[in-house]
Amino acid sequence: MTDVFVDSFVYSLGERKIHVNETAAAGRLISSARDLESAGFRWHHVCEPTTSAYDLAKEVTGQLAESGRLGDVDAIVYATCLPLNGNAGDPAQWERTKDVKYLMDFPASRLQADFGLHKAVVIGLNQQACTAMLGSVRLAHALLQVEADWNRVLCVTADRFPEGAKYEQAYNLISDGAAACVVSRQQAAFRLVTAHQITNGGLGQAGDDETVGSYFAYTHRLVRETLERAGLAAADLDWVVTQNTNDKAWQILARLLGVGFEKVFFSSMPDVGHVISADNVVNLAELLATGRVRPGQRIALIMAGFGLNWQCLILEATEAVAAARD
Amino acid sequence: MRGTTVITGADGYLGRRLAAALLTDGDDDLVLAVRAADGAELAAKQQRLDQLLGPQARDRTRVVAADLSRDDALADVDPRAVTRIVHAAAVTRFNVERDLARRVNVNGTARLRAFATRCENLQRLAMLSTLYAAGRRHGDVLEERFDDVGFVNHYEWSKWAAEEEVLDAAGDLPVSVLRLPTLIADDDSGQVTQYNAFHNTLKLFYYGLLSLLPGDGTTPLSLATAAFTTSAVTRLLDPAIASGIYHICPDPADTATLEELIDISFTVFERDPGFQRRGLMRPLPCDQDSFEDLLSAADLLRGGPINQSLSSVSPFAHQLYLPKTFRNDALRAAWPGYAAPDPIALAETTCIRLIETKWGRRTQETP
Numbered sequence: 001m002t003d004v005f006v007d008s009f010v011y012s013l014g015e016r017k018i019h020v021n022e023t024a025a026a027g028r029l030i031s032s033a034r035d036l037e038s039a040g041f042r043w044h045h046v047c048e049p050t051t052s053a054y055d056l057a058k059e060v061t062g063q064l065a066e067s068g069r070l071g072d073v074d075a076i077v078y079a080t081c082l083p084l085n086g087n088a089g090d091p092a093q094w095e096r097t098k099d100v101k102y103l104m105d106f107p108a109s110r111l112q113a114d115f116g117l118h119k120a121v122v123i124g125l126n127q128q129a130c131t132a133m134l135g136s137v138r139l140a141h142a143l144l145q146v147e148a149d150w151n152r153v154l155c156v157t158a159d160r161f162p163e164g165a166k167y168e169q170a171y172n173l174i175s176d177g178a179a180a181c182v183v184s185r186q187q188a189a190f191r192l193v194t195a196h197q198i199t200n201g202g203l204g205q206a207g208d209d210e211t212v213g214s215y216f217a218y219t220h221r222l223v224r225e226t227l228e229r230a231g232l233a234a235a236d237l238d239w240v241v242t243q244n245t246n247d248k249a250w251q252i253l254a255r256l257l258g259v260g261f262e263k264v265f266f267s268s269m270p271d272v273g274h275v276i277s278a279d280n281v282v283n284l285a286e287l288l289a290t291g292r293v294r295p296g297q298r299i300a301l302i303m304a305g306f307g308l309n310w311q312c313l314i315l316e317a318t319e320a321v322a323a324a325r326d
Numbered sequence: 327m328r329g330t331t332v333i334t335g336a337d338g339y340l341g342r343r344l345a346a347a348l349l350t351d352g353d354d355d356l357v358l359a360v361r362a363a364d365g366a367e368l369a370a371k372q373q374r375l376d377q378l379l380g381p382q383a384r385d386r387t388r389v390v391a392a393d394l395s396r397d398d399a400l401a402d403v404d405p406r407a408v409t410r411i412v413h414a415a416a417v418t419r420f421n422v423e424r425d426l427a428r429r430v431n432v433n434g435t436a437r438l439r440a441f442a443t444r445c446e447n448l449q450r451l452a453m454l455s456t457l458y459a460a461g462r463r464h465g466d467v468l469e470e471r472f473d474d475v476g477f478v479n480h481y482e483w484s485k486w487a488a489e490e491e492v493l494d495a496a497g498d499l500p501v502s503v504l505r506l507p508t509l510i511a512d513d514d515s516g517q518v519t520q521y522n523a524f525h526n527t528l529k530l531f532y533y534g535l536l537s538l539l540p541g542d543g544t545t546p547l548s549l550a551t552a553a554f555t556t557s558a559v560t561r562l563l564d565p566a567i568a569s570g571i572y573h574i575c576p577d578p579a580d581t582a583t584l585e586e587l588i589d590i591s592f593t594v595f596e597r598d599p600g601f602q603r604r605g606l607m608r609p610l611p612c613d614q615d616s617f618e619d620l621l622s623a624a625d626l627l628r629g630g631p632i633n634q635s636l637s638s639v640s641p642f643a644h645q646l647y648l649p650k651t652f653r654n655d656a657l658r659a660a661w662p663g664y665a666a667p668d669p670i671a672l673a674e675t676t677c678i679r680l681i682e683t684k685w686g687r688r689t690q691e692t693p
Binding site: 213 | 530533534535537602603604605606607608609610612613616619622626627630632
């Protein structure tokens with residue numbers, strides 16, 4: 001199997017940074033602000049009405065282009081949590097004309113054209129909810145195994161909630177946001193050790209409490225199976241980079257998995273909330289910025305989402321990790 | 327000689343079964359003491375008991391209002407006629423508030439004891455308690471008076487304190503303390519008409535609202551039916567049997583562990599097509615700190631079913647970290663050949679009925 005590497009983690013957030021109290025006062029939460037604050041949430045980021053999910057995707061891709069990290073891309077895997085964010089067209093046009101082409105204005109195609117990635121083919125991923133970013137890396141890894149002449153895959157995820165939506169899902173305070181990274185054959189900051197996914201369609205319409213209720217057993221199973229695939233033990237993990245959810249959840253899971261809680265990293269949570277499928281990238285970027293990731297260290301990225309889906313990646317830092325931090 | 331047995335809490339889950347058993351198996355007159363705020367409530371309870379006990383009970387039963395929070399609670403009962411008292415009235419919720427537990431369970435028992443001292447022909451004062459009056463003990467628990475070693479909820483404490491009220495009078499009164507197990511079904515059919523922490527915990531698991539299992543898997547859990555318990559209490563009311571402290575529970579060797587009970591419960595769940603479709607996993611055993619964290623997190627899920635259900639389960643869950651084995655040598659000596667329900671078979675039939683009735687939401691036959 002060809003070694004595949006991942007790096008160039010970037011993200012973008014909705015322009016308006018709002019305190020949970022303000023959002024509660026606006027009637028855009030289900031829980032009380034006090035309960036969400038007690039769970040570890042403080043601030044979240046919401047797009048201006050004129051900002052689309054695609055605008056967020058352009059923003060993160062632009063960051064890569066400007067820093068010279070976009071490169072010559074063979075494929076774009078464009079992931080959204082909400083399927084409606086997989087269409088960049090104007091809903092009013094569809095309503096006016098009843099022409100379905102306005103429902104197929106694909107943001108991945110736009111991205112290819114806007115950034116001149118003419119060689120790249122595009123793949124949309126929109127049924128993995130918050131796990132879609134990890135899923136896109138997994139898919140990119142698989143593509144690089146079978147497409148012998150491909151070298152680089154751009155993974156992008158971008159979501160914003162529709163105007164008027166409650167900015168809370170399954171007791172998590174939501175932010176609009178996007179993230180991107182590059183998966184390639186060339187040595188980069190992290191080697192992808194393994195990727196794993198579990199889907200339980202029987203819980204596809206699970207309510208918030210069922211989602212929370214199943215979280216521990218399934219996340220535990222996900223990590224256990226991922227470690228088995230990699231031939232690793234929990235003690236071999238140096239970091240666990242999680243999604244931003246109730247801060248008690250990972251205190252519990254860390255004990256159940258036998259991972260020291262000091263290895264669990266979700267520092268962005270008070271400042272950004274749950275950035276849909278971008279949480280792992282946001283947290284990993286913050287972890288890298290601390291300078292604490294050393295070559296040889298192994299990092300598990302873990303996410304649960306609707307569907308219900310659970311995904312996990314294990315990355316191993318290479319000598320290039322120092323450059324990624326800078 | 328025909329006597330008179332007073333049953334407090336006579337319209338309760340066990341009280342009404344005891345009344346029925348004593349009507350069938352004995353010849354005592356029964357005074358059925360119920361809590362009633364006024365004449366209308368008393369009449370309604372009288373009617374309900376008439377229906378449950380049948381018309382033949384009319385000649386031998388009298389329903390009286392008795393609020394044990396009042397000093398004159400049993401003023402309508404002639405103490406000279408009373409030969410036996412069964413104190414079944416209690417608040418039995420694990421999450422009962424301390425003040426209410428004190429008023430009803432402790433002070434109510436004290437008032438009943440005061441009444442009993444005036445019953446010059448009294449042959450037995452039987453107080454129904456709980457095995458969990460043992461509180462935070464672990465290991466072998468004998469049929470003896472308990473010291474205060476701390477309790478995991480106010481219910482346990484109040485039953486211990488109530489035991490103390492009657493045991494203090496054991497030199498003057500023919501006192502028996504009958505410590506009951508967790509009742510999970512009416513009888514061996516597995517039918518459930520009273521739901522408690524056992525059923526609520528299984529409900530959380532079945533509906534996918536909980537995937538952590540609090541407790542030490544090796545913790546034995548004494549489970550029984552109302553039918554078995556009623557038989558035992560009826561037997562121990564016989565004045566020919568020595569007064570004292572009795573554990574009404576299966577033999578230690580016939581007591582299932584938490585792990586075994588979860589296994590049989592999920593074996594039943596996993597046969598259910600709806601459960602299969604949802605692909606719910608068996609729960610992960612978790613340590614006490616993790617369970618505390620879960621409760622803390624669940625406290626933020628206000629109004630949701632997890633929060634509501636866990637609030638009824640959590641006051642008992644701490645006991646699952648305190649493995650204890652209840653000895654029942656005195657019971658076995660007093661009741662040779664007794665047979666408690668097989669715990670695994672009972673749990674299995676109960677789970678089947680719980681699924682069939684969706685925890686009581688679907689109508690089941692009247693008990």
